[in-house]
Amino acid sequence: MPPVVPNESGRLPEVSAAPAGQAREAEVRWRASRHARRLLTLALAGLLFATLTRRPELAGLAAPALLLLGAGHRGLPSRLGVRAGLTASRLYEQELAAVDVAAETPADTQFDTRWTFQPEKGVEPASATAVSGAAARFTFTVPRWGRRPLGSVSLVLHDQWRLAEGRVSFRLPGVDCYPHPAVQRTRVILSRLPNRLGEHPARVAGEGTEFTGVREYVPGDRQRAINWPATTRRGRLQVNTFAAERSQDVVLLVDATSDVGPPGSSALDLGLRAAAGAARAHLAARDRVGVITYQWGSARWLAPSLGRRQVYKIIDAMLEADAGWARGAAFGRLPRAALPPGALVVAFSPLLDQRFVEALRDMRERGFALIVVDVLNTEPPARYAFADVMARRIWLMEQQAIRFSLRELGVPVVHWDGVTPLDLPLAPYTRRPLVVRR
């Protein structure tokens, strides 16, 4: 089930209720409750002291406890039908989801049931974690993207007299948490677009809807294109010309080598959110979008393609970045399908790994149109020791130098803070087509 996509304003919709999964039989482990153990202690102590001291009134002490224990343990089932289902197995960061659980107790028995949800690390409960009743719903959110085990649910059953305690525990399936896409409404469009039908007005004339000018009529022109006011002014037939509409290939390049900064707003978090937002924006404009995730000298890639499903494919491919070190195809040997010629490459990186910077330079020298979104939002801590101050200054200067060298090569570098819409830093390049010098 695909997750519900947050709207442009960033507000997440409510999850819809879904039926719990198939009922499955679970084994119930019964044991005496604390109350039963206390009654047993009273009974045994009474009988023991009665025998030792030969005082029959002490045997009477055991009577109520023994009667309660004897009458209480009746008809405890050894197996129980349990249903558990998630409202969504894929969700965005901070999106609410829920797990529905229900027990099918035998009709002729009466139990007090209590459900307890034990979330794993990285899963935050959004409702009470212990609920009484035959069925329960536990809502939760996942604050940070990744593949997360959800945790477990345990059911505690008490018999009518609360003398026996049955326990059923089962693990819940994991969920895929997608990075929350950054808000992006505008797009970077290349000045040279491939000859493929799309939605971006190109510089060449064609059958689009955007008016580009007026020219003299030639035989074969459509009559409906005749511009009558211009014809009247000039005394000869004039026709309107329109821009052709083309699509482009966009390759999102995510640098997963450096994950610096506080968890939740680290460079990798911001990179993935920005890439997800850019993928959604470009796919909405019918561009073909692909992704390359760069990790420690290797890369995972997904060839550019169209359609809404591609958003989820791209995010799934990016989630692999969570797995840490991975051996994939060498970055320099990516196939033509992963990096089509003439594609717009949008890189999301903190620019801390020199090899990644070299790869960007290499890509630029091969003629790709590149734009770098700098997602570095943290600096070394400010300390007072001379060596620390010097190291910090050198580091800052190195960072400036890296960005300067890229700009000198004709690669625009914009900084994104992770809070504002992505349109803001990209504004200078979305207002007019990005001219590529090859």
Next chain:
Amino acid sequence: MRAGVFAAAPRLAALLLGAACVGWTATPLLHSGLAGMALAVSIVAVTAGALRLALLEVPEPEHDYFRSAPVRAWLVFLGVLRLLPWEEIAVVALIWLEVLHPARPWHTAALGAGLVAYLLATHIAESGAAPGRLLRRQAKVLLAGACLLAVGAGFAMLPATGAGAGSALLRVLAAVAVVAAAALVLPA
């Protein structure tokens, strides 16, 4: 506010019943070392049980790193309160204290009723079960138990058939047999 009162009432009842059992068993005061120790143990156990119930909802932190000394001491105190079976200790200490007194059958039967009430109140307080519903379900059994308590006391008041330990043991066995028979035949 109402929920708070409903939660506090069984806890207060458990404390009062525990205190009543201690007071009932301790009178008249015995001046022997064993009796003093049994009394002290029962007082500590009833108090600790009441404290455990009062602090039932206090959460324990998941991680125990970098805690200050008072916080660590508080967590150890909470751990001890929740680890030991205070009610069981109190029951055994109170029966032991009763044994140290000379035989007084009706007094002992009343203590039995008090102890069962104390354990039921503790159970209601910690489980949050509806007291009315729980007691209604068990009313018949509790009534039968009260009758057996009286029967036990009655056995103790019967005159012995002959002198010696064997006669007293026979009375105990008869009382145990009656209790066991009742437990076996009483329907749920």
